[in-house]
Amino acid sequence: MKFSVIYNDVMLVLQASFLVLAALFPIVNPIGSAAVFLAMVESIDLELQRKLINRITMYSFFLLFVSMLCGGKILSFFGIALYSVQIGGGIIVAVNGWHLLTKDAQKVSASTPNPEEVLNQAFYPYTLPITVGPGSISVAVALGAHLPTELHAKSFVSPEILAASILGTLVTCAIVYVCYRWARAAALLLGKSGTTVLMRLSSFILFCIGVQILASGIRNYIESLH
Numbered sequence: 367m368k369f370s371v372i373y374n375d376v377m378l379v380l381q382a383s384f385l386v387l388a389a390l391f392p393i394v395n396p397i398g399s400a401a402v403f404l405a406m407v408e409s410i411d412l413e414l415q416r417k418l419i420n421r422i423t424m425y426s427f428f429l430l431f432v433s434m435l436c437g438g439k440i441l442s443f444f445g446i447a448l449y450s451v452q453i454g455g456g457i458i459v460a461v462n463g464w465h466l467l468t469k470d471a472q473k474v475s476a477s478t479p480n481p482e483e484v485l486n487q488a489f490y491p492y493t494l495p496i497t498v499g500p501g502s503i504s505v506a507v508a509l510g511a512h513l514p515t516e517l518h519a520k521s522f523v524s525p526e527i528l529a530a531s532i533l534g535t536l537v538t539c540a541i542v543y544v545c546y547r548w549a550r551a552a553a554l555l556l557g558k559s560g561t562t563v564l565m566r567l568s569s570f571i572l573f574c575i576g577v578q579i580l581a582s583g584i585r586n587y588i589e590s591l592h
Contacts, residue, residue, distance in 0.1 A: 379530045382517055386534025389509055390430065393501045394538060400545035401568035402496055404553055404561075405466050407484075412550070414481050421488035422497055423543040429498045430535045433506035434513070435522060441507070448504055449590065452583030455500025460576025462491055466569035496572075497542060501579050 403422075407415055441448065509531070510522055517526050553561040 375526065378517055379526050379533070382513060382526070382530035383533040383537070385516065386434075386509055386513075386531055387537050389505050390502065390534065390538045391541070393505050394426075394498065394542065396497075396538075396542045396545040398568055398571060399497050399542070400549040400552075401564050402463075402466060402572050403492065403546055404549040405565040405569060406492070406496070410479055410484060414484060415550070416547070418484060418488055418492065419543060419546045421485065422492050422546065423539050425489050425493040426498050426542055427535055427539040429493060430502065430506050430538070431531060433503045434510035434531050434535070437503065437507040437510060447587075447590065448507065449583040449586035451500050451503060452579050452586065454583075455495050455503070456576050456578070456580030456583055458491075458576070459495045459499050459579060460573050462496065463569050463571075463573030463576050467566060467573055499575070499579065500583075501575070 407418065410418070441451070513527050513531060514520065514522055514524065517524070517530065519527050521527070522531075553564075556564060
């Protein structure tokens with residue numbers, strides 16, 4: 367009987383972990399984000415890229431997990447509505463996408479970035495909003511509110527909820543690490559022309575995502591007025 371209860375609990379946690387992964391993966395979009403990341407770090411040497419990727423992965427995990435754990439309460443404490451996060455984040459994402467879309471690659475590659483300055487940018491803009499944008503944060507906040515109901519738990523800090531959220535977020539961030547870590551190798555397979563096309567296309571998609579997030583925030587704001 368005891369084994370049956372433990373088995374059911376484990377299966378419930380695994381199902382909830384898959385729910386977290388399924389919700390986060392499409393909006394985080396590690397493959398598309400990796401192409402944008404590569405466009406931003408093309409002038410950075412490989413060793414520095416690895417250090418940067420390690421920090422991005424770590425920051426992404428904590429940002430997503432904290433958003434699930436207490437994102438809604440933090441926004442309520444400061445009196446910030448979710449549509450404000452979408453509007454502000456959408457503007458930032460769109461600006462970054464436009465910058466990548468229109469930048470001169472030759473000028474960027476000619477300059478040698480300072481390693482300390484690059485690593486200081488690991489959280490912004492590489493983690494937020496390039497890797498974990500306002501859309502991802504919105505989904506994480508929603509998951510934090512939904513998971514207790516899914517697992518029939520009293521609160522998010524229940525052991526089953528914490529285990530499911532940590533596991534699902536870890537797998538998502540592990541995929542981000544793999545995509546970022548081997549983005550340059552994939553670019554070599556594509557060749558210079560293919561990589562340029564992919565980077566420009568990803569930059570345009572990033573710009574469109576920013577506009578979409580901004581439009582969603584404005585729509586939600588207008589709906590809140592009624």
